[in-house]
Amino acid sequence: MILLSVRNVHKRFGGLHALRGVNLELEEGETVAIIGPNGAGKTTLFNLISCEDSPDEGEILLDGHRIDGLPAHLAAAHGLARTFQNGRVFGNLTVLENVLLGAHTRLHGLTDPGSRLAGSVLAALREIAWSIIQPRRFRRREAELTEEARDILSLFGERLIPRLHQPAYSLSYANRRRTELARALALRPKVLLLDEPTAGMNPTETEEMTEIIQTLQRRGQSMLLIEHKLDLVMAVADRVVALDAGEVLVSGRPEIVRSDPRLVEAYVGRRGAGHSVPDSAVTLQKQA
Amino acid sequence: MWDQLLNGLVIGNLYALTAIGITQIYGVAGVVNFAHGSVYMVGAYIGWMAIAWLHWPLVPAILLVLAGSAAIGLLVERAAVRPFARAGSTILLLTTIAAGLIMDNAAQIIWGPQTQALRSPLPQWQFKLGGGTVSFLDLFILAAGVGTALLLHLFLYRSRAGWAVRATAQDREAALQMGVDVNRVSSLSFAMAGAFAGLSGLLVGLYFNNIYPTMGASATLKGTTAALLGGLGNVPGAILGAYVLGITEAFSVEWLGSSFRNLMAIVLLIGVLIFRPNGLISARRALNPEPTAGTFIPHGRPLRFPRWLLPAVTVSAMALPLFLSNPYPLQVLAIAWVFGLMAVSLNLISGTTGQISLGHAGFVTLGAYASAILTSRLGLPFSLSLLVSPFLAAAIGVLLCYPALRLRGQYLAITTMGLGEAISLIALNWEGVTQGPLGISNIQPPGFFGYPIVSPAGMYLLAFAVLLIGVWVVHRLSRSHLGRALRAMREDEVAARAFGIGLARYKSIAFGVSAFFAAAAGVLLAHSYSYIAPDTFTFALSIQVLTMIILGGRDNAVGAVAGAVILIALPESIRFLGEFRFILYGLLLIGMLRFRPYGLFNSAT
Ligand SMILES: Nc1ncnc2c1ncn2[C@@H]1O[C@H](COP(=O)(O)OP(=O)(O)OP(=O)(O)O)[C@@H](O)[C@H]1O
Ligand SMILES: [Mg+2]
Numbered sequence: 031m032i033l034l035s036v037r038n039v040h041k042r043f044g045g046l047h048a049l050r051g052v053n054l055e056l057e058e059g060e061t062v063a064i065i066g067p068n069g070a071g072k073t074t075l076f077n078l079i080s081c082e083d084s085p086d087e088g089e090i091l092l093d094g095h096r097i098d099g100l101p102a103h104l105a106a107a108h109g110l111a112r113t114f115q116n117g118r119v120f121g122n123l124t125v126l127e128n129v130l131l132g133a134h135t136r137l138h139g140l141t142d143p144g145s146r147l148a149g150s151v152l153a154a155l156r157e158i159a160w161s162i163i164q165p166r167r168f169r170r171r172e173a174e175l176t177e178e179a180r181d182i183l184s185l186f187g188e189r190l191i192p193r194l195h196q197p198a199y200s201l202s203y204a205n206r207r208r209t210e211l212a213r214a215l216a217l218r219p220k221v222l223l224l225d226e227p228t229a230g231m232n233p234t235e236t237e238e239m240t241e242i243i244q245t246l247q248r249r250g251q252s253m254l255l256i257e258h259k260l261d262l263v264m265a266v267a268d269r270v271v272a273l274d275a276g277e278v279l280v281s282g283r284p285e286i287v288r289s290d291p292r293l294v295e296a297y298v299g300r301r302g303a304g305h306s307v308p309d310s311a312v313t314l315q316k317q318a
Numbered sequence: 319m320w321d322q323l324l325n326g327l328v329i330g331n332l333y334a335l336t337a338i339g340i341t342q343i344y345g346v347a348g349v350v351n352f353a354h355g356s357v358y359m360v361g362a363y364i365g366w367m368a369i370a371w372l373h374w375p376l377v378p379a380i381l382l383v384l385a386g387s388a389a390i391g392l393l394v395e396r397a398a399v400r401p402f403a404r405a406g407s408t409i410l411l412l413t414t415i416a417a418g419l420i421m422d423n424a425a426q427i428i429w430g431p432q433t434q435a436l437r438s439p440l441p442q443w444q445f446k447l448g449g450g451t452v453s454f455l456d457l458f459i460l461a462a463g464v465g466t467a468l469l470l471h472l473f474l475y476r477s478r479a480g481w482a483v484r485a486t487a488q489d490r491e492a493a494l495q496m497g498v499d500v501n502r503v504s505s506l507s508f509a510m511a512g513a514f515a516g517l518s519g520l521l522v523g524l525y526f527n528n529i530y531p532t533m534g535a536s537a538t539l540k541g542t543t544a545a546l547l548g549g550l551g552n553v554p555g556a557i558l559g560a561y562v563l564g565i566t567e568a569f570s571v572e573w574l575g576s577s578f579r580n581l582m583a584i585v586l587l588i589g590v591l592i593f594r595p596n597g598l599i600s601a602r603r604a605l606n607p608e609p610t611a612g613t614f615i616p617h618g619r620p621l622r623f624p625r626w627l628l629p630a631v632t633v634s635a636m637a638l639p640l641f642l643s644n645p646y647p648l649q650v651l652a653i654a655w656v657f658g659l660m661a662v663s664l665n666l667i668s669g670t671t672g673q674i675s676l677g678h679a680g681f682v683t684l685g686a687y688a689s690a691i692l693t694s695r696l697g698l699p700f701s702l703s704l705l706v707s708p709f710l711a712a713a714i715g716v717l718l719c720y721p722a723l724r725l726r727g728q729y730l731a732i733t734t735m736g737l738g739e740a741i742s743l744i745a746l747n748w749e750g751v752t753q754g755p756l757g758i759s760n761i762q763p764p765g766f767f768g769y770p771i772v773s774p775a776g777m778y779l780l781a782f783a784v785l786l787i788g789v790w791v792v793h794r795l796s797r798s799h800l801g802r803a804l805r806a807m808r809e810d811e812v813a814a815r816a817f818g819i820g821l822a823r824y825k826s827i828a829f830g831v832s833a834f835f836a837a838a839a840g841v842l843l844a845h846s847y848s849y850i851a852p853d854t855f856t857f858a859l860s861i862q863v864l865t866m867i868i869l870g871g872r873d874n875a876v877g878a879v880a881g882a883v884i885l886i887a888l889p890e891s892i893r894f895l896g897e898f899r900f901i902l903y904g905l906l907l908i909g910m911l912r913f914r915p916y917g918l919f920n921s922a923t
Contacts, residue, residue: 080816082570082812082815082816091873099814101625101820102812102815103816103817103818103819103820104818104820105816106815106816106817106818107818111816111817112816114812114813118810118812118813119810119813120805120806120809120810120813121803121809121810122804122808122809123802123805123809124618127802127805130799130802131802131803131806131814131817131819132817134802134817134818134819135817135818136801137799150823152831154823154826154827157800157827158800158827158830158831160793161798161799161800161801162791162795162798164794164798172799183707197619198590199410213817217818224632252900253677287852
């Protein structure tokens with residue numbers, strides 16, 4: 031079954047045509063990697079899917095419902111969770127609080143946005159009242175979610191569990207990235223969007239992250255993954271979509287995309303133009 | 319018609335002189351300088367001293383004003399801006415407010431609180447022009463405005479220093495890399511802006527023939543409005559905005575009455591902030607690019623006390639009336655409890671949610687008026703009104719703030735200030751309901767079931783009880799998932815939204831609950847003063863409450879109450895401090911933000 035589909039999506043920033051008619055589909059349980067040189071439009075595509083921004087043309091469907099143009103907070107309610115390229119943890123919240131925040135939409139309808147004006151006012155008042163009274167049901171839910179947050183964090187072995195109550199700003203960069211992933215998982219997303227989850231990580235840490243992504247795959251998690259590190263892409267992706275200058279250059283099975291000459295050209299062409307070349311392109315060149 | 323237009327142009331010129339300074343400072347320092355109006359006021363006083371005391375002719379007086387207010391501008395930069403350059407723009411907003419507070423109150427002490435007459439040494443002749451009268455002073459002001467604008471233009475576009483100013487305004491980091499000494503640029507801009515502001519202050523004094531120590535407040539407001547109309551950072555825009563403001567005001571005074579001058583300015587201010595925050599002439603800005611990692615500002619955590627300490631303090635506070643025969647300390651503490659309630663409620667907005675609100679007095683006013691009207695007009699008993707009025711005030715408060723809640727940082731702060739002003743201006747102008755400037759008197763004393771509370775001990779206990787309820791509720795909220803959501807918004811709005819936190823809803827919740835308890839404080843004060851007027855709770859009160867939470871510690875309820883007790887009790891117990899109270903607040907605000915930004919009751923880690 032097709033979970034997410036992006037149809038003929040365009041996005042412009044002033045004169046810059048950042049996405050030019052991108053199409054993409056994600057099957058349930060599938061992992062699709064999006065690769066491409068700097069500025070190809072990968073993050074822009076994520077911003078559109080997660081409703082952080084809206085497309086100028088085209089449509090995006092999740093589970094058959096159009097989501098493009100929705101306010102960003104409703105995308106979360108539809109089951110989309112993402113990480114950010116540069117990492118955006120809540121610095122002064124503890125690791126545990128960061129992860130619990132990821133479960134914000136799962137507080138038993140309490141955080142339901144409410145439809146229509148009267149509905150949303152009532153929902154907000156109810157939320158205030160519950161938070162003050164804190165009935166047993168409510169406290170039990172909080173406890174369950176806390177338990178679940180610990181489970182999620184134990185995915186990372188001993189990296190985060192001992193730091194449960196430390197503020198996120200005190201963590202190492204890699205640990206912040208892990209916290210961010212844990213936060214996204216706490217939403218129990220239908221589609222998980224990972225924007226360069228291993229950026230800034232050393233080879234050991236990257237290897238660890240690869241294993242974690244594989245664990246998630248085994249659990250049936252559907253995801254879109256932006257990644258420059260080709261080893262990781264080859265290890266986890268069911269399909270690869272290569273973007274260049276806002277267009278899908280090649281897509282298909284990883285080994286086929288990898289050996290496509292157009293891809294190498296895209297990277298090398300960029301280098302000629304003075305852009306930085308990600309390490310994946312170097313690998314690509316060697317293999318080509 | 320002609321008269322109004324001319325009048326609007328002259329006033330517009332005066333506004334332009336302040337607005338270009340505000341916009342230029344925003345460009346280089348990234349802050350709306352709330353001390354700007356105070357520099358303007360000091361400029362006016364320097365001119366007044368030169369003219370009225372020293373009997374100098376106008377031109378040397380103006381030169382003295384330019385030099386003196388440039389120096390004051392520099393001083394503001396050195397004391398309140400440069401040390402905080404890295405602290406972020408909302409902190410800078412607070413430090414410049416503090417600098418303004420210090421100057422305004424120092425001026426009251428130095429020159430007295432009374433209005434001083436300032437007679438223009440210019441020739442008094444005037445002539446007719448197309449149905450209006452033009453005076454020599456009008457021409458002089460027009461010439462000064464246009465001349466300044468031309469000089470500034472030449473400076474910005476024809477000189478090397480001007481190029482550096484423009485480069486810094488465009489991109490501070492890039493300018494630094496190109497070898498621009500941004501500190502010098504900053505000093506230069508503050509000095510120039512100060513000089514223009516001082517000149518403007520003097521000319522306004524000459525135009526209206528009087529000056530007074532608090533005249534700066536409206537200059538800041540008008541200058542900021544004009545600068546916003548033109549788009550912050552845009553010098554020609556600010557001049558245009560000043561004319562738009564001046565002419566709009568002149569015509570609304572003509573058509574609606576003179577009390578609408580300020581209301582119109584506030585309406586323009588709020589309107590532009592909500593509908594065109596980047597100014598009338600600029601395009602909509604696209605999504606902000608992603609921040610690079612690692613720009614966290616540690617917030618501090620509440621100090622841990624032994625378990626028994628807080629309950630013990632609470633019980634002793636409750637028992638205090640049993641041991642005190644002197645009513646005076648009880649009266650002071652009762653006020654401190656009410657302020658504590660305001661501080662705890664503001665903390666929800668400014669500490670937990672991280673939005674600076676400069677309009678907290680507005681919520682207090684709403685509560686006070688709601689209760690005064692409900693009890694005296696509709697005969698509601700106090701006990702019921704204490705419950706109903708805060709709900710009413712919270713509903714109105716949220717409704718007013720709602721359109722502004724998508725704004726951030728300084729923009730939201732300035733809007734809240736505007737809304738606070740708007741609320742008291744509405745109270746002033748809606749005479750049928752609020753009795754206008756007369757205010758509402760003979761408000762019944764607080765009481766329950768027919769027993770009035772009049773004794774100091776009774777007031778003390780009532781205030782303390784309401785405070786305890788407020789602290790309890792805010793504490794519960796802040797420890798629930800709601801507190802987490804509010805803090806997440808404070809840390810990173812984009813990430814919070816990506817996880818389902820609708821910003822409008824959760825900011826409304828923070829503002830609503832906050833307004834509720836601020837209004838409850840207003841109810842208590844209205845009934846214990848038995849009288850309220852539109853100017854009972856002012857901008858100064860909003861700043862006072864902000865100072866309390868910065869002193870006690872942001873996002874820390876115990877700290878907020880302690881901050882209130884310190885700031886209320888200290889000036890009362892040390893007599894000579896009374897007069898210097900607001901100077902003390904200003905110094906505390908700057909000093910705390912400089913040396914202990916977490917507050918007294920938070921620790922760094
Ligand atoms: N908010 C924005 N406003 C203007 N231009 C933007 C904005 N966001 C992205 N762009 C531009 O759109 C293009 C695509 O950017 P995007 O961030 O999607 O690239 P990317 O593929 O994620 O690159 P990288 O590998 O460097 O992360 C770039 O040229 C970028 O400068
Ligand atoms: Mg990117």
